[in-house]
Amino acid sequence: MEEVRADFPILQQRIHGKPLVYLDSAATSQKPQAVIDAVVKFYSRDNANVHRGVHQLSERATADYEAARVKVQRFINAAKCKEIVFVRGTTEGINLVAQSFGRPRLQQGDQIVISALEHHSNIVPWQMLCEQQGAQLRVAPVNPQGEVLLPELEQLLTPRTRLLAISHISNALGTVNPVRKIVELAHRRGIPVLIDGAQAVPHLPVDVQSLDCDFYVFSGHKMFGPTGIGVLYGKEKWLEQMPPYQGGGDMILSVSFEKTVFNALPYKFEAGTPNIEAAIGLGAAIDYLEGLDVEGRIAHERELLAYGTSALSRFPGIRLIGTAAEKSSVLSFVMDDVHPHDVGTVLDREGIAVRTGHHCAQPVLRQLGVDATVRASLAFYNTQQELDALIRGLQKVREIFQ
C-alpha cells in the first residue's frame, strides 16, 4: 500500500501542518504519476489535432486518442469500439442519451423510471426531457437503509415506460444496486436501461456485455483520470438509430449547404475537437489500474469500508446515513448537534478532506431525514491510519462543540 501511495504525488503534502488525509475521492479521485506523465508527454511531444492532417504529429495524436478508446472498450468489455463515445463526463453522457435516444421516442404520457437515490445528473436531464415531451418521471423508492426496493421498482415498469435510468453505486450513500437483476427486470418488459457508473468504475470491474445494459456512462476524473472526459457506452443498435447530439466538425462526412452527411459511429456523437489529452490520460489511468492487483485492491477497499463503518458506528452521537447490505467506499454520516459544515471545517484544519452538503442528491437525503451529511469516501490509496485520523478529528469536533 505504501508503494501505491507513492504513485500519487499529491498525497505527499501537508495541509495546515498535518499530513493530507484525502477522503473525498467520490468527488474527484487523485491521479497517479503515470496519468500526469501521459498528459504532459502529450503536450510535450505529440500534440496536434486528431483525425485530420497527414503530418506526423497528427498521426501520433490520433493513434494515441484512438488507442485510448480501445482501452476503454476492453476495460468495460464492450463488444465494439464504435460503441465507445467520448464525452465530457457522466453528466454529458446522460444528457446525450436523454436528448438523442429519449426525445425521438418519448410521446406524451410515456414514462421514464429512475430511483430515489440518483445523483442530480441522473434526475434533471430526465425531468427536462419529460417536461419537453409531456411525459412522466416515476421514481422507485428506497428504504431507510438506502436500498432500492425491487418489487416497488418492478411495479413502476409499465407498457408506457420508455427507459429506466439507475446508478450502479450511489454517490451519497454508497449503496451498490443489483444492476444485473434490474436490467433483467426491465428487459423482460422490453425496457432499455441506462446505468450511471460514475462511482462504480473506480471500485469494481464492469462488464457491460455481462450486465447487458443498453447504456453505461462514467467519468474519467472519478477513476484516477483527468477531468473533462467521460464515456458513453451504448449498444450499437441504439447508437446507429440515434440522431446526433451536437453538430459541428468531425461528426460529419461531408458538408454542403444543400445537404450534410453525418459521420459513422462513434464520431457521429463527437462534434468538435475532443479533449484529446484527457482521453489519453484516461487511457493511462486504465493502464495503471490494470497494472495493479485487482483482487487486492478490492479486498483492501472492503476492509477499509468495514473498518470505517465500525469506527463510526461506535462513535457516540454519530449516525451513519446509508446502511445498505451491499455498499462501496462511501461513509456518509451526521453528528448530533453539529452541522456538517462545522464538522468539515474542523476536519479541514486537521488536514482531513471530506465533503459536506447534499452531494447533488437532495431527494434521497431529504427522504432519509437530513439536509446535509459529512461524506468520507475511500479509494484504494487510503489507509487504516487515515481512518484513525478521521476518528481523532471527530473527537476534536466533539470537544469544540460539546
Next chain:
Amino acid sequence: MNADLRDLYQEVVLDHSKKPRNFRQLEDANRSAEGFNPLCGDRIVLYLKVDQGIIQDIGFQGSGCAISKASASMMTGALKGKTVEEAEALFQRFHDLVTVGPSEGADVASLGKLASLSGVWEFPMRVKCASLAWHTLRSALNGNRQPVSTEDPATT
C-alpha cells in the same frame, strides 16, 4: 484547538450558536423574509416589527450550521432599536468584515459582538454561512416576496 479555528469558533460565536438569542417567531411582525443556502440546507426565517423606521422587535427561526446561527443571533441583538438606515449601514460594515477582513480604518469596535465573526474572512467557504442572515434582513427590509438564496448573484 489551533489558532486558526479559534479565530472562527470564538467563545461568543459558540455560545450564540448553542443558545441563539431572539430565536422565536414574532406574533406581530410586519416584515419577514426567508433565506436559504441550497448547498448545505442552512435556512432562516426572519421576523421584524418595524415602526416609524425603527426596528422595534426582531426574531428568527430556522436551522443551520454554528456560523449561520451565531450570525443570525448576534445580528438580531445588534439590530433591536436601530433605525432601518442604521441596519443597512451595519449590513455593509459586516459584509466588508467577513468578505474583506478587518482593515486599518474599520470601526470594528462599533460592531460589538459581531466583531467576533471577523475570523470568517479567513474561511472563504464559510462566508455564505455568516452572511445568510444579513441578506435575509435586507430582503425583509425591502419587502421582497421571494426567498433569498446564498447562490443569487446579488448576494455575492
